[in-house]
Amino acid sequence: MFRSFILFILRTLLRLRYRIDIKGLDRIRRDGKVGMLFLPNHPALVDPLIVNVALQQHFSVRPLADRAQADHPVTGFLLNKMQALLIPDLSQQSNQGERGDVAEALQLMERSLEQGEHLLVYPAGRIYRGPNEELRGSSAVDRLVKAVPEARVVLVRTSGLWGSRFSRAHGDKPHFFKTLLAMLPKLLVNGLVFMPKRTVTVEFIEEADFPRQGSRQEINGYLETFYNEVAQPAFTVPDYFWQGNQTRELPAPTQAQFSSDASHIPAATRQLVEEKLKEISGHHKIKDDMTLAYDLGLDSLAVMEFLTWLNEEFSVDVENLDALQRVSDCLLAARGEGLGFSAEPLKPVADGWFDQRSDKTLAFRQADNLAELILYQAKNNPDQVIVADQQGGAKTWRQLLTGVLALQPLLREIEEDSIAIMLPSSVAACLCWLAVVFSGKRPVLLNWTTGERYMSHALEQTGTTRVLTSALLIEKLRTRGVDVGKVNAVWLAMENLVGQLTLVDKLKARLKGQFFSFFLSTKKIHDTAAVLFTSGSEALPKSVSLSHRNILTNMDDMTQVIPLKESDRLLGMLPPFHSLGLSGTIVMPLCLGLRTAYYPNPTDGAILAQHVEAYRCSVVVGTPTFLAAIAGSAHENQLQSLRMIFTGAEKCPEATYQLLAERCPQSIVCEGYGVTECSPLVSVNSPNNPVPGTIGQVMPSMDYQLVHPETLQPLPEDQAGILVVRGPNVFNGYLEKSVKSPFIVLDGKAWYNTGDLVRRNKQGGLTFCGRLKRFVKLGGEMISLPAIEEIIASAPELQSRSVEGDGPLIAVEAINPDSHAELVLFSRVPLEREQVNQVIRDAGLSPLHNIRQIRMVDEIPVLGTGKTNYRALREMLAE
Numbered sequence: 084m085f086r087s088f089i090l091f092i093l094r095t096l097l098r099l100r101y102r103i104d105i106k107g108l109d110r111i112r113r114d115g116k117v118g119m120l121f122l123p124n125h126p127a128l129v130d131p132l133i134v135n136v137a138l139q140q141h142f143s144v145r146p147l148a149d150r151a152q153a154d155h156p157v158t159g160f161l162l163n164k165m166q167a168l169l170i171p172d173l174s175q176q177s178n179q180g181e182r183g184d185v186a187e188a189l190q191l192m193e194r195s196l197e198q199g200e201h202l203l204v205y206p207a208g209r210i211y212r213g214p215n216e217e218l219r220g221s222s223a224v225d226r227l228v229k230a231v232p233e234a235r236v237v238l239v240r241t242s243g244l245w246g247s248r249f250s251r252a253h254g255d256k257p258h259f260f261k262t263l264l265a266m267l268p269k270l271l272v273n274g275l276v277f278m279p280k281r282t283v284t285v286e287f288i289e290e291a292d293f294p295r296q297g298s299r300q301e302i303n304g305y306l307e308t309f310y311n312e313v314a315q316p317a318f319t320v321p322d323y324f325w326q327g328n329q330t331r332e333l334p335a336p337t338q339a340q341f342s343s344d345a346s347h348i349p350a351a352t353r354q355l356v357e358e359k360l361k362e363i364s365g366h367h368k369i370k371d372d373m374t375l376a377y378d379l380g381l382d383s384l385a386v387m388e389f390l391t392w393l394n395e396e397f398s399v400d401v402e403n404l405d406a407l408q409r410v411s412d413c414l415l416a417a418r419g420e421g422l423g424f425s426a427e428p429l430k431p432v433a434d435g436w437f438d439q440r441s442d443k444t445l446a447f448r449q450a451d452n453l454a455e456l457i458l459y460q461a462k463n464n465p466d467q468v469i470v471a472d473q474q475g476g477a478k479t480w481r482q483l484l485t486g487v488l489a490l491q492p493l494l495r496e497i498e499e500d501s502i503a504i505m506l507p508s509s510v511a512a513c514l515c516w517l518a519v520v521f522s523g524k525r526p527v528l529l530n531w532t533t534g535e536r537y538m539s540h541a542l543e544q545t546g547t548t549r550v551l552t553s554a555l556l557i558e559k560l561r562t563r564g565v566d567v568g569k570v571n572a573v574w575l576a577m578e579n580l581v582g583q584l585t586l587v588d589k590l591k592a593r594l595k596g597q598f599f600s601f602f603l604s605t606k607k608i609h610d611t612a613a614v615l616f617t618s619g620s621e622a623l624p625k626s627v628s629l630s631h632r633n634i635l636t637n638m639d640d641m642t643q644v645i646p647l648k649e650s651d652r653l654l655g656m657l658p659p660f661h662s663l664g665l666s667g668t669i670v671m672p673l674c675l676g677l678r679t680a681y682y683p684n685p686t687d688g689a690i691l692a693q694h695v696e697a698y699r700c701s702v703v704v705g706t707p708t709f710l711a712a713i714a715g716s717a718h719e720n721q722l723q724s725l726r727m728i729f730t731g732a733e734k735c736p737e738a739t740y741q742l743l744a745e746r747c748p749q750s751i752v753c754e755g756y757g758v759t760e761c762s763p764l765v766s767v768n769s770p771n772n773p774v775p776g777t778i779g780q781v782m783p784s785m786d787y788q789l790v791h792p793e794t795l796q797p798l799p800e801d802q803a804g805i806l807v808v809r810g811p812n813v814f815n816g817y818l819e820k821s822v823k824s825p826f827i828v829l830d831g832k833a834w835y836n837t838g839d840l841v842r843r844n845k846q847g848g849l850t851f852c853g854r855l856k857r858f859v860k861l862g863g864e865m866i867s868l869p870a871i872e873e874i875i876a877s878a879p880e881l882q883s884r885s886v887e888g889d890g891p892l893i894a895v896e897a898i899n900p901d902s903h904a905e906l907v908l909f910s911r912v913p914l915e916r917e918q919v920n921q922v923i924r925d926a927g928l929s930p931l932h933n934i935r936q937i938r939m940v941d942e943i944p945v946l947g948t949g950k951t952n953y954r955a956l957r958e959m960l961a962e
Contacts, residue, residue, distance in 0.1 A: 535566065
């Protein structure tokens with residue numbers, strides 16, 4: 084009786100908006116009720132409710148559902164009553180380690196069918212992206228009908244819902260309960276029963292010619308033909324009875340027009356990806372335009388296997404399974420160029436974010452330290468929104484500093500002088516840096532992408548044992564094969580710290596927040612504003628200690644060159660462990676009062692484009708790869724709010740300039756150059772006169788010279804040389820005493836040697852020409868080639884080998900070190916690539932350090948000094 088009552092309530096609610104026509108169900112009932120597999124299409128979020136209500140009146144059907152749906156109290160209650168079979172949504176990156184749960188669920192489904200139970204399974208596993216159903220490489224139906232051949236197969240076709248607010252015909256994926264809540268006021272205004280109705284037809288058909296014994300492709304093709312036989316026009320129904328019953332046709336939803344050209348992918352990367360796809364699919368010939376589902380026949384489990392390998396081999400994250408449709412997508416993803424990644428709808432942006440502000444240029448104000456300048460901004464604008472993200476929403480200055488006051492007592496109890504922070508770009512990262520600074524501690528920004536070995540070294544060198552982080556990030560690292568438990572540290576997850584705060588603690592912080600300027604002192608601020616880490620030619624990261632004066636000077640320089648306005652809004656996506664991420668998207672906005680919206684993953688081009696549109700960002704800072712992903716994934720006019728784009732960290736390709744000009748014609752693109760040791764900006768193009776392909780002019784407070792690579796003597800203006808700089812933004816030296824000093828002496832003055840080749844034009848503008856130091860940039864990280872050599876050379880596999888002749892056994896170099904680099908191992912000893920990369924992983928380095936090629940040689944060329952001749956190796960690669 085309870086079940087009948089629930090069905091009556093749901094049926095009544097559905098009738099308030101829908102005129103539902105059920106066809107063929109009576110015939111299905113008359114033919115028997117033993118072991119039926121119902122297979123519906125999925126045009127909208129509401130059709131499972133409609134289909135279930137129709138079926139549950141006559142059958143006890145067990146639906147297959149996404150496990151996340153059971154977390155909601157309402158859907159969880161209904162799914163429990165229907166004894167639903169729950170599986171994780173493998174399209175989401177956070178669930179990609181749960182493939183075993185899916186396999187277990189499929190086995191349970193087979194047993195249920197064998198026992199005569201009825202199952203409701205959506206073959207596509209997702210709602211329509213367009214007017215037609217697309218099953219791609221779905222394998223569930225094929226597996227079930229072959230495992231239980233006696234089960235009846237009933238096809239279910241729902242039509243009339245494409246264009247409703249519960250469908251994706253309006254653009255991005257809707258949220259069921261938010262859409263439902265938005266409908267309630269309209270229902271009330273219509274007096275409940277007078278609301279215009281949308282006609283929905285649900286057909287139940289048992290086809291005699293269903294290809295039970297056919298291949299997976301044949302079964303899916305049959306289902307697609309059946310579902311798409313009835314056209315699904317996109318239309319809306321009026322909201323109010325006085326508007327009549329006239330429907331309105333909708334235009335096709337805008338799709339991202341991203342580039343899928345993978346012709347630039349290096350040969351070794353291409354070979355590895357294609358070989359893996361051949362292994363998984365069984366196909367012997369792989370082409371870029373092949374689809375994973377239809378051409379290669381890969382289902383979601385097979386794509387997940389590929390993504391797991393991709394993570395282990397290339398250290399890249401693909402947040403959504405739908406991002407990979409073609410072979411070219413897989414190749415781009417391997418290079419961290421995931422364009423067109425699927426984006427879900429964002430939470431609404433708080434109204435305070437859009438408060439009108441003047442177009443007055445932001446000016447730098449002198450201060451003794453960063454905390455003083457930040458507190459000045461907060462006191463002048465306590466209730467003004469300053470930061471925002473999707474996790475915590477928009478925060479005013481008062482709310483942000485109230486959070487600092489809540490954390491302060493916990494941080495001050497820590498005896499160590501330093502506290503590490505390991506968080507992605509977010510309001511939480513901003514809050515943690517502020518809390519550490521205002522607690523009088525030294526902030527240590529920890530890079531999690533380099534692996535356990537480098538993290539351990541960084542903490543050891545700075546004497547740090549406590550790390551502020553996130554349980555979500557730790558879990559994500561675990562799925563990537565990075566075990567932070569191997570690092571000697573106490574991990575303080577922010578989720579747990581907030582949970583430890585009592586009601587009294589929160590009330591105290593709230594009260595102090597009303598008088599934050601009194602409780603936050605700038606007198607006991609640590610001299611160091613941040614400790615960052617860089618990989619140069621040495622084997623382990625070097626600790627770069629930046630003072631408040633270093634960063635303040637660089638910020639003063641920047642405001643003289645770049646005219647930021649009070650009305651500007653910045654998109655922050657670079658991680659805080661990057662000097663530009665910390666200084667450019669956390670410290671600088673706080674000191675100047677520049678609103679900043681954060682998103683943690685800089686590779687999510689489509690979602691970042693959403694952020695630009697939703698938060699109306701006018702300024703963005705990123706690497707060329709990240710910027711190309713945003714522009715390449717953006718819908719039409721999605722980036723129209725951008726007025727200035729700043730790029731750095733690597734040379735910006737001409738193709739990226741062209742793409743940005745095409746997608747953001749109203750924006751000014753300025754390329755710059757910086758290094759961690761210089762806080763970090765060294766030069767940048769002025770928005771008033773940017774010169775594409777150059778890195779602009781050196782900052783006003785800095786002096787520079789170009790010197791000969793070998794003699795280190797100054798060169799004439801028309802010759803390229805190593806850039807050496809000096810100025811108050813340059814650090815004092817590495818914390819590691821054993822590391823060679825990066826400074827050289829010219830005319831009795833110390834100059835920082837960047838190790839980068841630069842050419843100067845007659846106007847004083849600089850052009851980046853290449854690096855002399857032995858590192859390459861991969862995945863946004865500086866990868867030390869000597870570090871990899873040291874680990875491989877110390878492996879037992881090499882130590883036990885007896886090789887004739889003197890000289891080094893191995894050497895590591897890179898193909899295309901300045902663009903799309905690939906690591907190559909030269910070896911006199913027969914080695915397997917997988918064996919070598921396992922040695923690298925066992926040493927605690929991330930997959931970014933993996934070798935892509937091994938070249939066997941009779942001897943490693945050496946110089947007269949006995950050192951490896953890397954120039955000769957590079958010439959061998961060029962040949």
